[in-house]
Amino acid sequence: MKDGTDWQYSDIVKDHFFHPRNVLLRDPKPGEFDAEGVVGAPACGDVMRMWVKLAPLGGVDGVKIKKLKWRTFGCASAIASTSIFSEMVTKNGGLTIEQALKITPQDIVKELGGLPKIKIHCSILADQAFKEAIKNYKKPDVS
Ligand code: FES
Numbered sequence: 001m002k003d004g005t006d007w008q009y010s011d012i013v014k015d016h017f018f019h020p021r022n023v024l025l026r027d028p029k030p031g032e033f034d035a036e037g038v039v040g041a042p043a044c045g046d047v048m049r050m051w052v053k054l055a056p057l058g059g060v061d062g063v064k065i066k067k068l069k070w071r072t073f074g075c076a077s078a079i080a081s082t083s084i085f086s087e088m089v090t091k092n093g094g095l096t097i098e099q100a101l102k103i104t105p106q107d108i109v110k111e112l113g114g115l116p117k118i119k120i121h122c123s124i125l126a127d128q129a130f131k132e133a134i135k136n137y138k139k140p141d142v143s
Helices: 011-018 076-093 097-101 105-111 117-138
Strands: 035-040 047-056 063-073
Touching (some): 047 076, 047 117, 063 097, 063 117, 076 117, 097 117
Antiparallel strands (some): 035 047
């Protein structure tokens, strides 16, 4: 794992940058997702949009993440971070919302095999967009 003091990207970062998972380049169809989160990064002005499809588990088990798609006007680190985050929350049938909310930007950076220190804020974009989407899901539009 890189110590973050140089500009070397790990092979995992490169793989996710060149082959991003779960990107949605078109606009979503009506009803395709249950929630959307849009955030900007104050450090650089980049923007992340994320869409989440949820599936109820029934009983007290809550809701799991069936599908997570995203699109960004962001850098390579933002693309790699969000790509790997989308895999982390949807693998093995999907995490519950509660499990996914526990994933931190540090977890994302660790999963990527490290990021240059100056690019750490890019991993926060994925985390914040997800939290924003879940916040919007919990407050459905009743207008
Ligand atoms: Fe803006 Fe990375 S520099 S998201």
